[in-house]
Amino acid sequence: MNKYRPHGVTPEQVENGQMRTFGNYMKNLALTEAELKGKSILDVGANSANFGDVAARFGASVVSVDASRPEGWQDVLEGESKKLFAVAAENLVLKDRLGLAQESQFDMVLSHYSTPYVLVNDGQDSTGRWKEQKSPEELVRYLYDHSFQSLENIFLHIKAGGKAVVYPLFLDLDSTEAVHVDFGNGEHRNVAQFNSIIHSVLNNLRSKYQDHFDLHLEKVPQAKEGYDLTRLVIMRRPMISNYER
C-alpha cells in the first residue's frame, strides 16, 4: 500500500476520511510536511476543507474555497483553517468575504481534483458525451473561458516566490497525448478536445505572464499503464530587489 502517512499519525487515523484526503493531496501535489509549516495556502475547490483542516495542524494557514456549499455548512472566518463557500475559481475574489482591504496572495495555491478537471468530470456523462446543450463552437468557448479564468485567478493569487499546483490534467509530456483517461468504474473518457483547449489556455497564459511566472507539466504515473495523469506547477518568480537589477 502506498498510503501517505504524516509523522505522528497512526494507520487507523490514516483511514479517517480527513486524513485520507490530506494524504492524497500530499502525494498527488508532491508536497512535503516541511513546506506546509508557516505557509499561507489557498485551496480552490476544497469541498468541505478536509485538506485545510489537517494542513492547519501541520502549521499552515489555509483558506479553503468551493463553488458550492455543503448542506448545513457555514463560512469559517477565524483561525488557521478558514472556509468560504459559494466562491467559484472563475470569479475568485476573497477580500470582501474575508473583510480585507486588499486581495490576498498565498505562498501556495492548490487545486486538487477541482478546476479545471471538473469541467470534464462533471461536464461529460459516463460515456464521455458533453452534457451542455451547446453548439461545438459554443462548447469550445465555454471550456476555454472557464479554464482560462480559473487558471488565471489561481496565478494571480500566488505571492512572489510562491507556487501553485493543479492536479490532475491529462496532458502527456511525451507528446503522445493521453486521449483516453480512466475515470474509474470502467469509464474511459476521450479528453483529446479538452487537452487541446488546455494547451491553448496554457500558451496564452504563458505569453500574458511570461515575466512573472514559469509553468511546467509533470507526468504523474498511475498504476494502470497508459493512463498517466499530469500535474501543472506554476512558480511565481521572486521580486528582484533594486540591488540585483
Ligand SMILES: C[S@@+](CC[C@H](N)C(=O)[O-])C[C@H]1O[C@@H](n2cnc3c(N)ncnc32)[C@H](O)[C@@H]1O
Ligand atoms: C471532486 S471534488 C474535490 C474536492 C477536494 N479538492 C478533494 O480533492 O477532496 C471537486 C470540488 O470542486 C468544486 N468545484 C467545482 N467547480 C468549481 C469551480 N469552478 N470553482 C471552485 N470550486 C469548484 C466542487 O464543488 C467540488 O467540491
